[in-house]
Amino acid sequence: MNLSEAKDFLVSSASLKEVRTFSRETFEKINLNQELKDELVLAIAEAAQNIVKHGYKGIEETSDRMEIKISLNEDQLTIGFYDKGKPVVPGNVQHRKLDDIKPGGLGTFFIKQIMDEAVFKKDQQGWINHLVLTKKI
Amino acid sequence: MTYKVTEEGNIATVFLDGEIDMDVTEKAKEVILPLVESGKEVHLNLKDVAYMDSSGISVLIESHQMAMEKNTKVIVKEVSKSVLKVIMMAKLEQILNLE
Numbered sequence: 001m002n003l004s005e006a007k008d009f010l011v012s013s014a015s016l017k018e019v020r021t022f023s024r025e026t027f028e029k030i031n032l033n034q035e036l037k038d039e040l041v042l043a044i045a046e047a048a049q050n051i052v053k054h055g056y057k058g059i060e061e062t063s064d065r066m067e068i069k070i071s072l073n074e075d076q077l078t079i080g081f082y083d084k085g086k087p088v089v090p091g092n093v094q095h096r097k098l099d100d101i102k103p104g105g106l107g108t109f110f111i112k113q114i115m116d117e118a119v120f121k122k123d124q125q126g127w128i129n130h131l132v133l134t135k136k137i
Numbered sequence: 138m139t140y141k142v143t144e145e146g147n148i149a150t151v152f153l154d155g156e157i158d159m160d161v162t163e164k165a166k167e168v169i170l171p172l173v174e175s176g177k178e179v180h181l182n183l184k185d186v187a188y189m190d191s192s193g194i195s196v197l198i199e200s201h202q203m204a205m206e207k208n209t210k211v212i213v214k215e216v217s218k219s220v221l222k223v224i225m226m227a228k229l230e231q232i233l234n235l236e
Contacts, residue, residue, distance in 0.1 A: 008220050013158070013159045013160040014160050016158045016159060016160055017156065017160065020156070020158075020188070028191070035222075039222075042190060042223065044189060046191055046192055049158070049159050049190065049191070049192065052159065053159065062207070069159055072183075098228050100226070101198060101202075101229075101232055102198065102202075103195035103196075103198045103199045103202075104191075105191075106191035106194055106195070106196065106227055107190070107191040107192075109191075109227070110190075110191055110223075110226060110227075113226055
């Protein structure tokens, strides 16, 4: 099955619910078990949250938008995130150690647990950051 | 997210409802942390929480750690299957008090 759905959202924590709704509606069109759908929705929401939280750190309010594109090509799921926040230095994107119990630092860990790969591409085309998550499903 | 709080003796039970993400964590903390701060034993009932992300997990950790400082405890009760999965992904099932 091939599919490609994209939607843009205001960069705001208030948009995260809308991001999940878009993701759930897209995954409804794909024959996946519910557990995997829930995991994928979590990974997408965490990546979107990272844009809001880190890409726009210190910015109270913005009119910027971020775009999320979910594509399926046979069994290869690709999820792209485009934003105009602060440029991400991929080497600085790290999750905390799990045995260092403290609030925060888990979003990137969840993404890495759920997805096969998370890569920042340098083909932004008008955007600042382009994160690509992939998973064979 | 909506919530309801009941108190009986030294136990405060917070019933959370809905989805817990970054957008509502401040609200969740405003409800939970003062109860913990006051030294009450706090029961967090998550039966009606269908979704929780890393921000929600942070609230659970912060509540748990504050409770330890205050010599009380936070007990997380009736965790839904989807939320339990996230707690387990974070390897916190042995750290948090789950019932």
